[in-house]
Amino acid sequence: MEQARISEMLQEFLGDRVVDAGEFRGQHWVTVRPDSLLDALHYLRDTPELDFNMLMDIGGVDYSEHPVPRAWRFEIAYQMYSLAHNHRFRVKVAVEDDSVEVPSVWKSWRTANWQEREVFDQFGIRFSGHPNLRRILNHDDFVGHPLRKDYPINRRQKLSRPIENLLTDDPDWA
């Protein structure tokens, strides 16, 4: 299905809960508030002619130094894909600041477990209901969230713990 049509259907479903919607080079998106995220994604997944059964990626953006100012600081982008229909769509969540929690979607797409951990690690955004919200790329002694615009790009932090502490039988570690 055409992305423009998917965007129409989703906006029709969400009504006034749509914060923003647009198109760039043929790629459409719809932006929502965190409390409508699950509704929007589940609508995309559960409508048979849409059937977005695959969550490709979750990415964060920090707009605090962006030339076009926005009312919110972060956006989280959910890249959706349908294996059956071979179409894609992008849903974004507007997040005011890091005090706002975004609902975790790991129950619907298991892959979200690690992807949300990455967004948490790099941007410090919390996902409510996540089973294991810990750093995934940076080491455990890291302080701060390096992909935020206010993190100095080359502030390095040493991990000086002995390696024994890194190896663990903790089943949560995966």
Place this chain on the structure above:
Amino acid sequence: MGLESRSETPYITTTVDAVVNWGRKYSLWPMPFGTACCAIEFMGIVGNRYDISRFGAELVRFSPRQADLLLVMGTITQKMAPVLRQIYDQMPDPKWVISMGACASSGGFYDNYSVVQGIDELVPVDVYVAGCPPRPENVIGAVVKLQEKVTRESTAQWR
């Protein structure tokens, strides 16, 4: 020396250092610590076209306890740093380190929050190899340089 030719059984006189170093330099056993694209180039170096075995260093060991040449090939992150140090510590003496490529030698173009700016912060390096990635000839050149260095060493300096 002159003595040798007077004996019925030929022999030569030399020093322990010369014999041991001669043996060591032609049988370096590399431990490849490959973390990024440079490690792909290493496949070319051990492959038949460039063939590092011509210089006696083809017996690649994946256990540091069986190796004496640590080849660090690729970007080392702060999270990886303790692992690299532990691998180095696990290698028995005598041991040498070649830092292959811009990333391992200086952090390369990753002047960012996560990358170690040169593995000499972590382990002593014998030979640095420039390039991104270095040409296989360049790495073989580093092995030859290291062989020269081994020749000059004293066996007494290693425990």
